[in-house]
Amino acid sequence: MTADLRFDPIRLPPECERLREDVRAFLAEEVAAGTFSPDRPGHGDAHNAAFSARIGARGWIGMTWPKKYGGHERCFLERYVVTEEFRVANAPVRLHFVADRQSGPILLKYAPEHVKTDILPRICRGEVCFVIGMSEPGSGSDLFAAKTKATRTDGGWLVNGTKVWTSNAHIADYMIGLFRTSPPTRENRRHGLTQFLVDMKTPGIKINPIYQMTGQHDFNEVVFEDAFIPADHALGEIDGAWKQATSELAYERSGPERFLETIYVLIELVRALGDTPDVRSAEGLGRLVAQLHTLRRMSVSVNGMLQAGKEPVVEGSIVKDMGTVWEQKLPGRVRELAAFLDPEATNRVTLEEQLAFATMVAPKLTIQGGTTEVLRGIIARGLGLR
Helix, strand or coil: CCCCCCCCCCCCCHHHHHHHHHHHHHHHHHHHCCCCCCCCCCHHHCECHHHHHHHHHCCCCCCCCCHHHCCCCCCHHHHHHHHHHHHHCCCCEHHHHHHHHHHHHHHHHHCCHHHHHHHHHHHHCCCCCEEEECCECCCECCHHHCCCEEEEECCEEEEEEEEECCCCCCCCCEEEEEEECCCCCCCCCCCCEEEEEEECCCCCEEEEEEECCCCCEEEEEEEEEEEEEEHHHEECCCCECHHHHHHHHHHHHCCHHHCCCCHHHHHHHHHHHCCCCCHHHHHHHHHHHHHHHHHHHHHHHHHHHHHCCCCCHHHHHHHHHHHHHHHHHHHHHHHHHCCCCCCCCHHHHHHHHHHHHHHHHHHHHHCCCCCHHHHHHHHHHHCCCC
16 A cells, blocks of 8 residues: 555645635625625536636636736645635636636646746636546546547647537637547557647537536537647647646645535525524534535645645545535435425525535536546555555
8 A cells, every 4th residue: 555645634824714704705795796696506617707807806816826927826725715715605617717726737837938928817817718628438537548639730730539528618718638649558558648728719629518407508528620739739748648637637636616516505404404403403414514524624635735746646536536425415415404394494495496406416526527436446546456
């Protein structure tokens, strides 16, 4: 068993709590102005360009990035607080969130300078939407089975193939895509993959919607037919992107959004139970809050390790796996605890509406960010079990 697997004990410093107060005050003003409703399920998956621009103006996008690219050189834990507060408030951050969380850091590491100076400041201003192009039909979260091919041509590459589960593709400005540039070798099936920056307005890209049971349009299928990618849009090492892609997933899988997506039903349950819940309800609620607190401590730990320059890929996978299972089970457990509430209670109607939405949205949670089965394979390798 590896000795490297650990969750460093990390507490949020005082400056994070002061920042939290500022974020909460900003969100309260936005709610009062009618920008969004914290009680409306699915609002966190919405995009609002004007709202993202106001967040950018506050300096809350690209918080950890260098100032020369529009960033603010703050720490990962401060960014964690902002993410946590926006997710709990159910705020519409979809337009800029992926770019802030992982696409921007990839560009910082691997993009040529002219790309950095063009795109990163626009991300920080809340103007640019990114999509992740990893999963494919028939391979799901097995990234190393990718077949979408990038073939060399004059001045760049021609891409052919299909990506799936691509959240935001229908509104995105750019994709960071993982394409096959050489066949895998017998010794290393990870060989032959390269990351590219893709302008989503490129001719030869077709986007087909995939609708949720809730009716939301979030996921998409993206089809490439001789889409041209300029040579200077290749990111990092040709044929060696598996290292880049796996480190990127530590950003994607470890944040509070991985266990807070259905949190609104827990918040509404607390309101419905009131100040004097019965023993059964209090015990059930206590268990849920304790589990949530544990997940949060693990997630904060991973972000602290990212701040320290580490790449906690396995730890991030554990947070995603456990967080997904918890938030998928949460609607059912809340329904059990709400069974004996007064059916005429005012917020019982709100709770039932939220439970209906959360139950329908729960199946997709295991797809985004990596399926449970693939994550457990990564964890098993990290533990030396396979």
